[in-house]
Amino acid sequence: MFSRLVRPTLVSARNFSTSKQNNFKVAVAGASGGIGQPLSLLLKINPLVTELSLYDIVHTVGVAADLSHIETVGKVKGFNGPDTLLDAFRNADVIIIPAGVPRKPGMTRDDLFNTNAGIVRDLAKAAAEVAPKALIGIITNPVNSTVPIACEILKQAGKFDPNRVFGVTSLDIVRANTFIAEAKGLNPKDVNIPVIGGHSGVTIIPLISRATPSVSFPEDQLKALTGRIQEAGTEVVKAKAGAGSATLSMAYAGARFANSLLRGLKGESNVIEPAYVVSDVTESEYFSTPLLLGKNGLEKNLGLGKLSDYEQELLKAAIPELKKNIKAGVDFATK
């Protein structure tokens, strides 16, 4: 499993010698949070990360001091509070954003909009100013709306490149791989389930018909598994009983996503990772599909592929919800 995340081990990280192509600055915004801390730890042990910039409005100096003692090549620096934001982001190659409030039981991701929309807006403004070439991965919910917000802000600054802004949906794939592997008694590392659409409820569309290896289920089990993947975030929110939402599995998924961006930047071929991006593969202006990543971020959208009749129905249900979420984001950023 770990090999999907950071192929080189701790040992190879210690032996790592820097060369131009392998040196990347990664900034994490929200670095002191439930996701931010374990994500920053995983980035610190990624040998492609030679500069790790930790930004938050609290506790970043301590988190950075702690991580800086780990025997890997990346230099860690903490940036605390809005006055330090531009320095934190300056010339970053990759910016990962898990800043903002998480759900409590009974809340939808849309209930986070009022708080998190403004946070993402301000972080996108800073990125436009000091890191216009950065690849930006947005974890902050509601992802279906925060990604359009960031894109609109970058457009207003004249710095928008649709190939460089991504909503992180990797956790949906990680979960689908895990649940299907469990159901079939397979090793999760051998399983790949494409998950497309957005990142909330009915907008999450697992394509179990396209599983690798090929699997099949009776209709009731297929529906139950699909529903579980769509509501897996809520499963964690309920289990945490008021203490937040998924943090550790999200840190894993976020580090997997960041590592794929870095492998693409480095020039590795055939790096494929799904994400929620500006898209023309459906009627929805933003949509998550598998993407080929490269030196400039998104190189090629690999599209929908063939869907089963059931998956077509799921897609039909997702589109109106996605359009509504996207409109909310665009309206907020352009008001």
Ligand code: NAD
């Ligand atoms: P958390 O409350 O533990 O951490 C959030 C951090 O953001 C805190 O340290 C806080 O100080 C910081 N923060 C708040 N305002 C900020 C600002 N203006 N600038 C920088 N940092 C700021 O929350 P968490 O559990 O880490 O979740 C963070 C976000 O990620 C939530 O919105 C959650 O819904 C989302 N999330 C998304 C996915 C996904 O799959 N995309 C998965 C899990 C969680």
Ligand code: LMR
């Ligand atoms: C998740 O899928 O775990 C995240 O989007 C957090 C949440 O609120 O469910």
